[in-house]
């Protein structure tokens with residue numbers, strides 16, 4: 033039984049990797065490929081970040097430092113290959129160099145900042161982030177100020193016939209590194225160190241009373257997390273052939289925090305979900321509407337307030353039910369459907385309203401929302417979407433309470449089973 | 453005679469208040485030693501001093517002929533002294549199984565390993581299951597520890613405390629807040645684990661105390677007023693006045 037389940041999982045993963053290998057043949061547009069490359073890089077970065085946030089319970093506002101500085105270093109190495117300083121350095125090992133730089137920086141900065149936890153730790157990380165951002169703008173020789181640096185990745189020896197000219201070769205480079213580093217980060221969670229990261233997060237006093245120096249665990253987690261962030265930064269630089277100060281900035285640090293949070297910090301797969309969905313949204317929404325930053329903010333606030341365990345958490349909170357009494361899921365189905373419909377109403381109403389308001393600033397009176405063209409001069413349209421929004425809010429409120437009542441009943445039911 | 457654990461004139465003040473006012477305490481190897489006293493006497497504080505949660509203000513704590521005062525908690529644990537807490541102190545989000553396994557890691561010499569994959573390591577998993585059986589929680593091994601009932605969480609905490617095989621165990625009110633049958637179960641568990649261990653236990657339930665102990669020490673206002681065999685403590689005049697009242701008469 034157990035081995036069957038295990039095999040089934042393995043088959044699933046092989047299928048997944050297989051699909052990923054063939055993705056460039058299914059989506060041939062350069063737009064899609066660029067999107068996938070970006071996702072791959074950010075998956076590594078957010079899983080690395082979550083080693084710190086979700087696994088060890090350390091909230092950092094400065095993790096872009098390791099990502100960005102490794103990126104700068106990689107760009108310099110690329111130019112080094114270009115300028116014949118080390119012409120035979122293979123590009124596919126640049127992420128190793130990035131990882132090493134991340135590790136070294138994480139080791140030093142981690143030593144200084146893991147002395148503290150909680151708010152103090154977060155503030156220190158913020159301080160370092162601002163500091164490094166300032167450095168990139170001050171030391172123009174190395175960072176080239178606001179313009180950042182460019183370098184050509186089509187250079188040096190073509191190992192295995194790879195030139196990295198076509199985007200799909202970069203895709204495979206990133207895919208390889210993504211699978212490789214995510215796998216290692218996963219295996220790390222299964223080691224004594226990984227288990228103790230969780231233990232320190234849950235209860236640091238108890239962790240000390242099973243013999244562990246919690247500071248050392250935090251420091252290790254910090255360094256290793258920075259190491260993988262460095263590998264991601266390197267790939268980022270190769271992908272764009274450019275690196276700028278924004279890659280070490282608070283904005284970049286905030287982005288990875290969003291990804292981990294929205295995907296779900298409590299689960300290893302969470303940040304992967306977060307990186308994929310936010311990169312997708314980021315790209316699509318920014319194409320479709322100018323108000324996308326607003327939607328982004330709203331999504332974040334709602335997730336923090338109502339689903340602090342993120343997308344993965346929403347899925348995984350059903351785990352105890354599935355394991356103990358799967359029949360109870362049926363009870364939840366109807367409230368879920370109603371809740372889903374209510375959310376849909378609210379989203380359609382609210383976003384249309386925002387778009388209507390937004391359209392007032394231009395001379396065009398006709399705008400397109402959800403594939404239909406409407407006019408912002410039509411009074412009825414306004415009334416309709418206002419009503420739809422109000423209806424959506426009421427429906428959401430109601431179905432939220434309903435769903436919660438049923439949910440609590442179900443959990444009570446499960447808990448009853450625990451009492452001997 | 454040298455003792456297994458000995459406190460010599462230990463003092464602790466928080467700001468200007470003296471909470472522990474010169475405690476002398478001697479614990480023999482292999483005994484069950486109870487520490488009793490009214491609320492606020494300083495029992496938990498004394499535990500925190502022995503186990504390195506707080507630094508002491510003055511005095512000495514000697515464990516296995518080694519001075520351990522003011523060492524960090526994890527060092528004290530590594531010397532073989534493990535403890536439970538008055539307020540349940542487990543890893544709530546980890547599974548019951550993981551809770552126990554974390555308790556085993558250090559003493560099985562895994563240390564900070566980043567290469568050992570625990571799930572495929574038969575030795576530690578078998579040992580974990582063995583302890584789960586001992587504390588009767590094998591049935592819940594996959595559940596998050598925070599979901600267990602109060603009594604089960606207390607049992608789990610004892611499980612974590614003994615998992616690493618520490619020879620000396622400090623228990624802080626292990627049966628507090630339990631029903632009669634739960635108390636009986638916990639008492640049985642304590643007796644069971646005491647076979648090859650030295651145990652110091654803080655307990656308010658006098659039934660449990662007189663039932664289990666080889667020696668009882670009475671702490672009142674930060675001072676030990678009596679440390680003796682149960683029968684002598686029961687009849688001690690100062691103890692009766694200060695704490696027990698007419699218990700047992």
Ligand SMILES: Nc1ncnc2c1ncn2[C@@H]1O[C@H](COP(=O)(O)OP(=O)(O)OP(=O)(O)O)[C@@H](O)[C@H]1O
Nearest residue numbers: 466467471489490491492493494495496497498538
């Ligand atoms: N960190 C601290 N700072 C200041 N005062 C403290 C601190 N810890 C404990 N105290 C005080 O020390 C006294 C003894 O507390 P302690 O918890 O040791 O008592 P106890 O004997 O364990 O009582 P109980 O039976 O209620 O558990 C109390 O008056 C408490 O307020």
Ligand SMILES: [Mg+2]
Nearest residue numbers: 495496497538
């Ligand atoms: Mg106490």
